[in-house]
Amino acid sequence: xxxxxxxxxxxxxxxxxxxxxxxxxxxxxxxxxxxxxxxxxxxxxxxxxxxxxxxxxxxxxxxxxxxxxxxxxxxxxxxxxxxxxxxxxxxxxxxxxxxxxxxxxxxxxxxxxxxxxxxxxxxxxxxxxxxxxxxxxxxxxxxxxxxxxxxxxxxxxxxxxxxxxxxxxxxxxxxxxxxxxxxxxxxxxxxxxxxxxxxxxxxxxxxxxxxxxxxxxxxxxxxxxxxxxxxxxxxxxxxxxxxxxxxxxxxxxxxxxxxxxxxxxxxxxxxxxxxxxxxxxxxxxxxxxxxxxxxxxxxxxxxxxxxxxxxxxxxxxxxxxxxxxxxxxxxxxxxxxxxxxxxxxxxxxxxxxxx
Numbered sequence: 274x275x276x277x278x279x280x281x282x283x284x285x286x287x288x289x290x291x292x293x294x295x296x297x298x299x300x301x302x303x304x305x306x307x308x309x310x311x312x313x314x315x316x317x318x319x320x321x322x323x324x325x326x327x328x329x330x331x332x333x334x335x336x337x338x339x340x341x342x343x344x345x346x347x348x349x350x351x352x353x354x355x356x357x358x359x360x361x362x363x364x365x366x367x368x369x370x371x372x373x374x375x376x377x378x379x380x381x382x383x384x385x386x387x388x389x390x391x392x393x394x395x396x397x398x399x400x401x402x403x404x405x406x407x408x409x410x411x412x413x414x415x416x417x418x419x420x421x422x423x424x425x426x427x428x429x430x431x432x433x434x435x436x437x438x439x440x441x442x443x444x445x446x447x448x449x450x451x452x453x454x455x456x457x458x459x460x461x462x463x464x465x466x467x468x469x470x471x472x473x474x475x476x477x478x479x480x481x482x483x484x485x486x487x488x489x490x491x492x493x494x495x496x497x498x499x500x501x502x503x504x505x506x507x508x509x510x511x512x513x514x515x516x517x518x519x520x521x522x523x524x525x526x527x528x529x530x531x532x533x534x535x536x537x538x539x540x541x542x543x544x545x546x547x548x549x550x551x552x553x554x555x556x557x558x559x560x561x562x563x564x565x566x567x568x569x570x571x572x573x574x575x576x577x578x579x580x581x582x583x584x585x586x587x588x589x590x591x592x593x594x595x596x597x598x599x600x601x602x603x604x605x606x607x608x609x610x611x612x613x614x615x616x617x618x619x620x621x622x623x624x625x626x627x628x
Contacts, residue, residue, distance in 0.1 A: 292554060292577045294543060297322060320359065321396050325546045326438040328355055332454055333447035349457050352440060359436065364428040367392055375417045385416045398435055406431045437549045440466045441542045446473065446529040467545055469538025473526045485513045491540030493531040495523060551582030553616065557593050587612030
């Protein structure tokens with residue numbers, strides 16, 4: 274195969290591995306943030322950089338909206354007011370200039386998408402995001418005739434389109450959490466609600482790193498030395514012996530979390546965020562026989578990048594290679610592939626990018 278020192282890549286799914294994504298912690302939002310309370314607009318400004326939001330909610334009801342310790346708080350209120358704060362922040366920024374926005378819109382004979390994109394670009398929006406927002410609303414009246422109620426609907430729809438949100442119901446092992454989980458899954462899209470326990474995940478990873486257990490992240494599978502001996506391994510996998518306290522902790526997490534929900538939920542939260550963004554994993558390799566990268570011929574699919582669903586071959590190639598000019602692209606079997614062809618799982622695997 275000709276390589277010419279340029280990376281090859283192919284779209285691929287399957288197998289089990291972790292792919293890094295960037296997280297920005299913006300903890301500190303309180304009701305009234307759009308009016309300057311708490312961290313106020315500083316918190317909200319941080320959201321501009323997000324493609325999706327993960328709202329970590331205390332499912333136990335032991336923390337109220339102000340972050341104070343309590344008992345019996347309804348965590349569904351947090352979900353409602355977080356979205357409300359974002360909507361009111363965007364609406365406030367738009368509505369205070371609405372008169373001049375309308376006048377300019379009419380003067381330059383712009384489309385609604387063009388005018389709104391100018392206003393929403395600061396939130397990381399694109400014209401396609403604005404277009405999808407308006408398509409869903411199917412508004413008939415021209416922008417200059419929109420009432421404040423219509424603007425409210427547009428901002429709410431834009432918020433949902435630009436900031437899709439996964440709800441991470443944390444502390445799911447608490448005795449009050451299950452009732453709150455059932456309530457919230459009835460109120461929200463259950464596909465976007467993930468029960469989780471950060472405490473359990475942190476504990477299991479720590480125990481695995483110290484050699485006390487085998488733990489497959491994102492699953493219910495945890496093996497102790499005793500488990501492996503019982504399964505026929507006389508050495509217990511070389512694991513260390515657990516003391517009674519840690520042994521009891523593992524049994525509690527198994528019963529309350531792993532067996533009930535199938536995992537701690539932490540990996541599932543991140544996977545769900547990638548899913549709602551429509552991200553597709555692409556694995557750059559130099560050799561499409563061994564699927565290895567560079568001089569490392571032993572590690573298959575060492576590298577991975579996430580690209581938006583419906584990205585083209587050319588867009589993915591530039592993400593992998595930078596601005597290097599592309600002469601042609603070949604797929605499996607040395608068949609030429611158009612730069613405009615879409616990359617999707619199992620389709621348009623590329624064996625050669627010739628620069």
